[in-house]
Amino acid sequence: MVYPFSAVVGMDDMRLALLLNAVSPAVGGVLVRGEKGTAKSTAVRALAAVLPPVDVVPGCRFGCDPAAPDPACPDGPHEPGAGAQTRPARLVELPVGASEDRLVGSLDIERALTEGVKSFEPGLLAAAHRGVLYVDEVNLLHDHLVDLLLDAAALGRAYVEREGVSVQHAARFLLVGTMNPEEGELRPQLLDRFGLTVEVAAPREPGLRAEVVRRRFAADADPAGFEARWAGEETALADRIAAARALLPQVVLGDAALSQVTAVCAAFGVDGLRADIVTARAAIAHAAWSGRTDVTEDDVRVAARLALPHRRRRNPFDAPGLDEDTLEQALDDARPDDPEPDPDDTAPEGDGGPDGGSPDGGSPDGGSPDPGQGPDQPSSEAGEGAPTEGSAAQGSGGDPSPPTDDAPHAEAAPxxxxxxxxxxxxxxxxxxxxPGIGDGVAGRRSRARSERGRVVGSRRPEGSVTRLHLVDTVLAAAPHQLARGRSGPGLRLAREDLRQADLEGREGxxxxxxxxxxxxxxxxxxxxxxxxxxxxxxxxxxxxxxxxxxxxxxxxxxxxxxxxxxxxxxxxxxxxxxxxxxxxxxxxxxxxxxxxxxxxxxxxxxxxxxxxxxxxxxxxxxxxxxxxxxxxxxxxxxxxxxxxxxxxxxxxxxxxxxxxxxxxxxxxxxxxxxxxxxxxxxxxxxxxxx
Structure with a gap:
């Protein structure tokens, strides 16, 4: 049984970020950071169940859309309107230990060189096309795999290049990564490539925690009954996503809202312009999710809270976060000038913010589909783990002059x-x-034999060839050309001629x-x-x-x-x-x-x-x-x-x-x-x- 998305207790920011990407995958995916046991994986796996089904070309391994098939599809060409098959949106999980070929697909180099056949086996990127690609513990994934993953997500296409043989296919998917910061961080360059980031923590209120346990027990005791209980909410949520997707092209980002987006990004000193683009797309998606065709200040506020925390300038060991005062000041400064107020009018303005929204920009998604939802959980970003004031500062009184430590007496008083x-x-x-050469995990410190790096030699392959050493392969085949009856310009290769390249890179x-x-x-x-x-x-x-x-x-x-x-x-x-x-x-x-x-x-x-x-x-x-x-x-x-x-x-x-x-x-x-x-x-x- 897949736990219903509507039954997840709390975690409003995480659920909203996932839903905004479901409405507009162009936002660029979601990175969920949080401690273990906070329903990160449960919510992501539940999301696929409420996504609208997709129409695909029958028999196409790459999930092409019958209305607009990919002209470069390796299983093509497909004739437009030649038939359609409807299937649910897929959730594809990328294991931490996956290889590059498993991610992007593999070419059979041996058949390509010896038989002239371009044989391509699709990878996980092809399976995730028009669905969800989920990477649990993304911070533990090898850097070069994260690079490939994010490039495909940004371009909407996957490319496989092997020794002059090239294959490409469409790869548009909702990218979701989860991680526990205690196990290490993503590099800032990779962190920036995720559209939205949210921090999650277990609720501190006993009532909410009790509700989580109550629902988990109910789901384990009667999976079918629990799923049926939430079926209505799941259907309503799926319909709302479909309606928001249909409304999305009609949403207008006005000049006033765009000015607020750029003012907020400038206020936080983010590098580059990706933050402005992602924030604008998220604001448009939130307007569509809320059923509006105009982007409001509240949409910009919500988008900034999700798109900017991991992009602001910070030291390597600072946790992502956003200063609320800076955000509100930037929105204030970019707000269009109001008409000249009457100096005699002392009636206070409403504190509800634009369009009657809450003053603190609280849950803006127009209500939760969860009828048993409790109050919002408190933020865990402020004050958690921070050193107490003055723990490192030293007062002038009470700090005795340090004794000299140049005396070599081993038995001196401590x-x-x-x-x-x-x-x-x-x-x-x-x-x-x-020193020496290792075989460790890819990194950037010591010399190591690896799958990526400079070529230092070649050897006979033990299995399939993944990195061909072309020169040594030609040299091995050259003495046998007459015996093999070569009469034209082509080179005749056999399995025993192939050489695997030995690469040397760096390890962690x-x-x-x-x-x-x-x-x-x-x-x-x-x-x-x-x-x-x-x-x-x-x-x-x-x-x-x-x-x-x-x-x-x-x-x-x-x-x-x-x-x-x-x-x-x-x-x-x-x-x-x-x-x-x-x-x-x-x-x-x-x-x-x-x-x-x-x-x-x-x-x-x-x-x-x-x-x-x-x-x-x-x-x-x-x-x-x-x-x-x-x-x-x-x-x-x-x-x-x-x-x-x-x-x-x-x-x-x-x-x-x-x-x-x-x-x-x-x-x-x-x-x-x-x-x-x-x-x-x-x-x-x-x-x-x-």
């Missing part, structure tokens, strides 16, 4: 714990990489940070610099599509502050809030890292790790123990496991002991000073050496 300090400004970090790695938060690092200026440097490396990891983890050590133990994850934002938040103080148990930090990497090798064996140890190298603890020797033994374990490591030496002052460098020797690691992490610093060093 420095008192200090509140977290704010990191220095981030910079562009140099690329740290794992697991970057595990081990950060010293002890008292010896507690100098305010030094810890701020350390946090700024690690934050820069985190930004670099975000851009290179790495998995990250964070181990911190201070006092008497080390903790895994953040298990390996794709959420670089979570790592940045944990780092910013990290307090300092206490002794320096380096051995505990390295042993914790060793255990974390051991578990990750079992869980994700293809992803090679890179250990980044940020410390001044001082090991302190209880008296009577050689803590440096313990740290060096722990470092030997990591080296014996083949862990690629980098030590960032944070020691400062005129007299330096070189303890971090010694630790790096035992790790078999490259040791860098804090100042050497910047890419610009690396360029300057190379120029000076030259």
């Amino acid at each position: 420095a008192p714990e200090r509140a977290a300090v704010a990191p220095d400004e981030a910079f562009r970090a140099r690329r740290l990489e794992v 790695n697991l970057v595990l940070f081990v950060v010293d938060a002890s008292g010896s690092m507690g100098s305010r200026t030094r810890m701020a610099a350390v946090k700024g440097a690690v934050l820069s490396l985190l930004t670099d990891a975000y851009q290179r599509r790495d998995k990250v983890g964070l181990v911190t050590f201070r006092g008497s133990d080390a903790v895994l502050a953040l298990p390996p994850t794709w959420s670089v934002e979570a790592a940045a938040a944990r780092l910013t809030d990290l307090p300092t103080g206490g002794r320096s148990p380096i051995a505990a930090g390295l042993l914790r890292a060793h255990e974390t990497l051991r578990v990750e090798r079992v869980r994700d064996p293809r992803r090679r790790p890179l250990l980044v140890v940020v410390t001044d190298g001082r090991a302190t603890g209880e008296r009577g123990t050689d803590h440096l020797a313990q740290a060096h033994r722990a470092a030997g374990l990591l080296q014996a496991a083949g862990t690629a490591s980098v030590v960032v030496d944070c020691e400062s002052g005129f007299v330096k002991l070189g303890l971090a460098h010694t630790l790096g020797v035992h790790l078999g690691a490259q040791t860098l000073c804090l100042e050497e992490l910047g890419a610009q610093e690396l360029v300057s060093t190379v120029k000076a050496a030259a």
